[in-house]
Amino acid sequence: MGSIWEYANPVKFSQTVSRFLMPVAILAAIATIVGLVWGFFFTPDDYRQGSTVKIIYLHVPSALMAINIWFMMLVTSLIWLVRRHHVSALAAKAAAPVGVIMTLIALWTGAVWGQPMWGTWWAWDPRLTSFLILFLFYLGYIALWEAIDDPDTAADLTAVLCIVGSVFAMLSRYAVNFWNQGLHQGASIMRAGAVTGSDVEEKVSNVFFYPLMMCIIGFVLFFIALVLLRTRTEIHKRRTRALLARERMA
Amino acid sequence: MKALLFRDLKLAFRAGGGFGLGIAFFLIVVILVPFSVGPESGLLTKIAPGVLWLGALLACLLSLDRILALDWEDGTLDLVATSPLPLEGVVSVKALAHWLTTGVPLVVAAPVFGVLLNLPPQGFVWLVTSLALGTPALSVIGTFGAALTVGIKRGGLLLSLLILPLYVPTLIFGAELARRGAEGQDITTPLFMLAGITFGVIALLPFASALVLRMNLR
Numbered sequence: 001m002g003s004i005w006e007y008a009n010p011v012k013f014s015q016t017v018s019r020f021l022m023p024v025a026i027l028a029a030i031a032t033i034v035g036l037v038w039g040f041f042f043t044p045d046d047y048r049q050g051s052t053v054k055i056i057y058l059h060v061p062s063a064l065m066a067i068n069i070w071f072m073m074l075v076t077s078l079i080w081l082v083r084r085h086h087v088s089a090l091a092a093k094a095a096a097p098v099g100v101i102m103t104l105i106a107l108w109t110g111a112v113w114g115q116p117m118w119g120t121w122w123a124w125d126p127r128l129t130s131f132l133i134l135f136l137f138y139l140g141y142i143a144l145w146e147a148i149d150d151p152d153t154a155a156d157l158t159a160v161l162c163i164v165g166s167v168f169a170m171l172s173r174y175a176v177n178f179w180n181q182g183l184h185q186g187a188s189i190m191r192a193g194a195v196t197g198s199d200v201e202e203k204v205s206n207v208f209f210y211p212l213m214m215c216i217i218g219f220v221l222f223f224i225a226l227v228l229l230r231t232r233t234e235i236h237k238r239r240t241r242a243l244l245a246r247e248r249m250a
Numbered sequence: 251m252k253a254l255l256f257r258d259l260k261l262a263f264r265a266g267g268g269f270g271l272g273i274a275f276f277l278i279v280v281i282l283v284p285f286s287v288g289p290e291s292g293l294l295t296k297i298a299p300g301v302l303w304l305g306a307l308l309a310c311l312l313s314l315d316r317i318l319a320l321d322w323e324d325g326t327l328d329l330v331a332t333s334p335l336p337l338e339g340v341v342s343v344k345a346l347a348h349w350l351t352t353g354v355p356l357v358v359a360a361p362v363f364g365v366l367l368n369l370p371p372q373g374f375v376w377l378v379t380s381l382a383l384g385t386p387a388l389s390v391i392g393t394f395g396a397a398l399t400v401g402i403k404r405g406g407l408l409l410s411l412l413i414l415p416l417y418v419p420t421l422i423f424g425a426e427l428a429r430r431g432a433e434g435q436d437i438t439t440p441l442f443m444l445a446g447i448t449f450g451v452i453a454l455l456p457f458a459s460a461l462v463l464r465m466n467l468r
Contacts, residue, residue, distance in 0.1 A: 144408065153465055156462075160461060163458075164458050165416070172418045175423060178422070178423075
């Protein structure tokens with residue numbers, strides 16, 4: 001295998017996608033199904049939360065993805081601005097709608113979980129608020145893509161928006177933390193003491209941890225498959241448009 | 251640069267320039283709030299800093315698409331871009347002109363509106379300080395949004411959507427500063443944070459705005 005930049009060639013990229021799409025999709029399906037079935041049917045109820053705890057298998061992976069998809073868009077936007085590879089810009093474009101849906105799933109499952117646990121669907125808790133802001137960022141990003149006709153200008157502008165937006169998103173996260181103390185529990189999957197076992201009180205128990213990991217892996221693979229597919233579709237769409245334009249010229 | 255600033259100011263002050271639109275909108279918000287939440291003075295005192303900040307922010311938002319759109323339509327922007335002026339300077343001047351015509355009147359009018367909303371006496375200083383510190387950030391961030399959407403016909407709605415999340419930190423720290431000032435609490439943290447945001451944004455964002463504008467002008 002040569003340099004990773006070889007895959008910036010749309011043809012090469014499409015070929016590679018064709019080869020890897022099915023395996024990745026199948027693995028994603030297996031991991032998600034195994035994780036969900038394991039989580040829903042073969043784990044005990046939490047002693048305080050009862051069976052409502054099981055929504056964690058959807059809530060945590062989607063929330064993780066919502067943030068990481070934005071981060072992936074930031075990286076691909078930077079690559080586009082620096083190296084001008086179209087595939088990179090199209091991958092960012094392809095990822096954004098997936099990110100919106102993940103954010104929505106996280107907000108929705110959070111609301112469903114919050115209702116019995118906190119007694120409210122929505123609270124202006126820092127994490128919830130940050131996700132709402134993230135949701136707005138995604139919407140603005142997609143709307144900007146849709147609004148501009150020239151594809152290169154659109155890619156440029158959205159890339160800059162993504163970068164500036166990232167800075168403001170982090171600023172908002174800090175501001176929101178400052179603004180209100182939360183109901184939401186802190187990070188409890190990967191914490192410093194968890195690995196060594198000195199922090200057994202706060203960490204998610206292993207009984208829940210393994211199926212949860214399975215779900216997270218499933219969601220990641222699912223996202224990869226979707227982005228590969230959607231990026232390929234964007235490439236095809238663009239090629240179709242170019243061919244049509246050439247036909248009209250002739 | 252100076253000529254550009256004076257030109258923008260003149261255009262704004264003359265009839266149809268939109269000067270006063272922001273302040274009128276601010277007035278509308280402040281007058282309508284007591285009608286909608288009730289005239290109880292304790293409640294008004296409690297929400298006054300937040301309402302005043304919200305009104306100022308919305309008034310700012312209202313006039314954003316004027317910053318660049320008109321110059322884009324009549325070709326002024328192309329002319330300015332080909333002139334030896336650096337585009338970073340141009341967008342900074344545009345933001346400054348927007349602040350002088352929208353932000354400053356809001357800051358000046360805010361104490362009067364504060365009386366209408368029963369703001370406690372010790373709150374006025376911090377209300378004016380927070381607005382004076384915060385509105386430049388609103389103008390500069392708004393200029394970035396205007397530069398992003400300048401090529402889009404009827405981009406007003408999109409502009410609002412893009413700007414909305416970018417305004418959140420400024421609003422939080424600004425309103426928090428005004429609220430703590432009104433309630434006589436310690437104001438150091440929000441004051442420093444708001445100042446940090448404003449100066450950071452003034453220093454950095456014009457580069458992004460100019461970059462985006464260049465992309466749009468291609």
